[in-house]
Amino acid sequence: MAPTPFRHDVVIMGGGLAGLTLALQLKQRFGDIDVVVLERRPHPVPHAAHKVGESSVEIGAHYFDTVLGLKAHLHGAQLRKFGFRFFFSEGRRDIDQVTEIGASRYLSVPSYQIDRGIFENYLAEEATRAGVRFVDDALVRRIELAQVPQDSFGDHDRSRSRGDADDPQALHRLEWTQDGETRVAHARWLVDACGRAGLLKRKLGLAQANAHACNAVWFRIGARITIDHWSDNAQWRARCEPQARWLSTNHLVGTGYWVWLIPLASGSHSVGIVADPRMHPLETMDSFDKAMDWFRRWQPRLFDELDGQRHLLQDFAFFRNFSYGCKQVFSGQRWALTGEAGLFLDPFYSPGSDFIAMSNTYITDLIAHDRAGHSVAARAQLYDQIYHSFYESTLALYRDQYALFGDPEVLPVKVIWDYTYYWGVLSQIFFQQRLTDLALLGTVREELQHCQRLNVAMQDFLRAWSDKSAKRNPPVMLDQAALPWFAELNRSLNDRLDDEGFKARMRASATQLRELAGEILRRACAEHPGLDNGALRAVLADHVPTSPAQAPASPLLFDA
Known part of the structure; x- marks a missing residue:
């Protein structure tokens, strides 16, 4: 006998971070919505050694703690992150004698180090409490997509627009198995959140390569890596308050690679190597023993830390x-x-949760328009274009940039630039809840496009600068918290702006990026007069709506 199909408003394939947060967001927006989440793994999942991607940044953190209201869990069961921190420690054991980038204190807007096992178990429980049907140990076997006429909604009223809910031909059909039994579901909306398995991507031939070729290895070790103890230099330790560098996402950087150190609330530590294969082939690090040999050569102080703890290895991938x-x-x-069922950029700057936050917000809004009886075809196309523009502009931060990761002079400038672009543009759009406000975004389109062009030109300029840089590595801390304008930009994410205030903020962000670009240009060219800067100067020559330019009270960058 054929199984009886069940009908749902939304079926989400994948009950990881992306799928569960979407389910919660939908239930918070629509109390009566029928949502089913099908998760392949049995629950509860293990702590520590569950999934990689433990570090969050401001957009993702705000999505979790404020949009979804999970602040109590994040504060009580996870770790508040002490920002990003970088050490130019290639081939060195004296961590206190190299250039360090980071903040000496917490900035205003929080982010978190998240044990994915703890978090996803909690999200599954929260989703169930909210009325989501969460099914674990479920394997999707077959998908049949409905063919929805693009004009099926048109000017119809709500009752007619949703009348096709009674027509199985107009609903997506899934077959899935649990405990050897086949089940069938019909869904008005189907969302693929199953990660790199990419069920819909494969079915529809949507896979698309990009020009960013990098590899990563990682593992979890059942011990705390307390980087603060790597030196007994009291002055070095006192540079941070609290003296808790271990709570940062610590980066040990060198030419062509970076190493992450991320603490987990379960007491374990996540360790990873991300590398450009042209400089550090995957074959030199694709097992734990090989990775340890790699550390011995390139990051010997970390090798010292881990060598006596090999027996505490929890996983490797x-x-x-x-x-x-x-x-x-x-x-x-x-x-x-x-989530990763769609696209993925790079773990540097931890943008994964940010893009989950944005895509889930777009999906929730599309479903809201559908439930209101409106056509979603044109809106879906626009959201897809905007989302891809965010992806492309963020991809520019990584593409062909790994060689300068070993540059203690240029990478600190890149980090300041990249944060300014992130906090000043994309974060403002998300924090001010303007992501789906197409009319308002249209009024600042020129400013946004100018910022994108400026960012692409700056990334090219930074690469050219690094080719000529002396790469001096003095024993200093470049304290981001000591740049008043930078700390204020972070704090400004907490502002609540009306439409006119938002437009003014976007103009101010464009002005700030132009001023920062000008200072970077002057500093680099003062030391390297022959540096090619034509493309960057050309973008700076563009005329765009900006705030009235004011000379900054102090330099925007660290003292040379």
Whole structure:
């Protein structure tokens, strides 16, 4: 006998971070919505050694703690992150005698180090409490997508627009198994959140390569790596308050690679190597023993820390060519992809949760318009274009940039620039809840496009500068918290702006990026007069709406 199909408003394939947060967001927006989450793994999942991607940054953190209201869990069961921190420690054991980038104190807007096992178990419980049907140990076997006429909604009223809910031909159909039994579900909306398995991506041929070829290896060790104890230099330790560098996402950087050190609330530590294969082939690090030999050569102080703890290894994994795009993630045919089922950039700057926050917000808004009886075809197309523009502009931060990671003169400037672009543009859009306000975004389109062009030109300029840089590595801390304008930019994310205030903020961000670009240009060219700067100067010559330019009261960069 054929199984009886069950009908749902939304079926989400994948009950990890992306799928569960989407389910919660939908239930918070629509109390009566029928949501099913199908998760392949049995629950509860293990702590520590569950999934990689433990570090969050401001957009993702705000999505978790404020949009979804999970602040109590994040404060009580996870770790508040002490920002990003970088050490130019290649081949060195004297961590206190190299250049360090980081903040000496916490900035205003929090971010978190998240044990994915603890978090995803909690999210599954929260989703169930909210009325989501969460099914673990479920394997999707077959998908049949509905063919939704693009004009099926048109000017129809709500009752007619949703009348096709009674027509199985107009609903997506899934077959899935649990405990050897086949089940069938019909869904008005189908969302792929199943990560790199990419069920819909494969079915629809949406996979898309990009020009960013990098590899990563990682493992979890059942011990705390307290980088603060790597030196007994009291002056070095006192540079930070609290003296808790270990709570940062610590980066040990060198030419062509970076190493992450991320603490987990369970007491373990996540360790990873991300590298450009042209300089550090995956074959030199694709097992724990090989990775340890790699550390012995390139980051010997970390090797010292781990060598006596090999027996505490909890897992080991790697990805080859981890970065990829996707031709389409939102469709007027009432399907969507979110999280790594769609696209993935790079773990540097931890943008994964940010893009989950944005895609889930777009999906929730599309479903809201559908439930209101409106056509979603044009809106889905626009959201897809905007989302991909965010992806492309962020990809510029990584593409062909790994060689300068070993440059103690240029990388600190890149980090300041990248944060300014992130906090000043994309973060403002998300924090001010303007992501789906197409009319308002249209009024600042020129400013946003100018900022994107400026960012691409700056990334090219930084690469050219690093080719000529002396790469001096003095024993100093470049304290981001000591740059008043930088700390204020972070704090400004907490502002609440009306429409006019938002437009003024976007103009101010464009002005700030132009001023910062000008200072970077002057400093670099003063030391290297022959540096090619034509493309950057050309963008700076563009005329765009900006705030009245004012000479900064103090330099925007660290003292040379």
